[in-house]
Amino acid sequence: MEALKQKIRQDGIVLSEQVLKVDAFLNHQIDPLLMQQIGHEFARRFAGQGISKIVTIEASGIAPAVMAGLELGVPVIFARKYQSLTLKGDLYTAKVFSFTKQSESTIAISAKHLGAADHVLLIDDFLANGHAAMALIDLIGQAGASIAGLGVVIEKSFQAGRAELDRQGFRVESLARIGSLEGGRVSFID
Numbered sequence: 314m315e316a317l318k319q320k321i322r323q324d325g326i327v328l329s330e331q332v333l334k335v336d337a338f339l340n341h342q343i344d345p346l347l348m349q350q351i352g353h354e355f356a357r358r359f360a361g362q363g364i365s366k367i368v369t370i371e372a373s374g375i376a377p378a379v380m381a382g383l384e385l386g387v388p389v390i391f392a393r394k395y396q397s398l399t400l401k402g403d404l405y406t407a408k409v410f411s412f413t414k415q416s417e418s419t420i421a422i423s424a425k426h427l428g429a430a431d432h433v434l435l436i437d438d439f440l441a442n443g444h445a446a447m448a449l450i451d452l453i454g455q456a457g458a459s460i461a462g463l464g465v466v467i468e469k470s471f472q473a474g475r476a477e478l479d480r481q482g483f484r485v486e487s488l489a490r491i492g493s494l495e496g497g498r499v500s501f502i503d
Contacts (some may be wrong), residue, residue: 314488315328318501320347321467321489327497331441339438339457339466340373342349351488355436355464358486359385362461366390366427368453370409370420370445373438377466378425382437390427392420392452405455409448422452429457440487443474450483459473462486469494472501 316318321322322338338344355398367389371377374389382389403424410417435449447464453460462484468475478485490502
């Protein structure tokens with residue numbers, strides 16, 4: 314997706330050979346027009362797949378997931394990273410390690426929002442080592458639901474996440490695939 318790649322080139326900041334900061338448009342400040350284009354592109358790529366729900370993890374995946382949900386006309390569920398007073402009862406839970414925060418969190422989805430009849434599209438802001446994706450896949454499995462695929466805004470192809478998801482047979486659609494962050498520069502695949 315050329316508009317996304319241009320935004321990464323313009324506003325992304327390479328912090329190291331492993332970390333790309335995109336808080337100017339994706340995960341702190343949100344560019345709503347770009348998110349609308351991203352939602353449209355995910356909807357186009359997964360059209361006709363019988364998707365009944367979109368699932369993401371709070372917080373950075375919410376904007377692209379909501380825009381895709383709007384385009385597809387389906388509800389969006391976000392896995393909470395903590396249990397609040399209102400998130401009680403029958404929950405699906407999984408552990409997820411965050412590379413950028415260097416910490417592990419428990420994520421949860423209420424069982425009343427996701428069930429075996431659902432066909433789910435997973436959406437996330439980044440795919441790096443695949444920890445978030447695998448935690449979401451675990452939650453979907455606990456619900457007995459099926460997975461249409463994973464929509465990723467930015468994939469760091471030089472890390473192991475994509476290879477693991479491919480090995481397990483999941484469809485992965487990434488809008489921007491980064492091949493390297495070496496030398497403080499972003500280089501794209503495709």
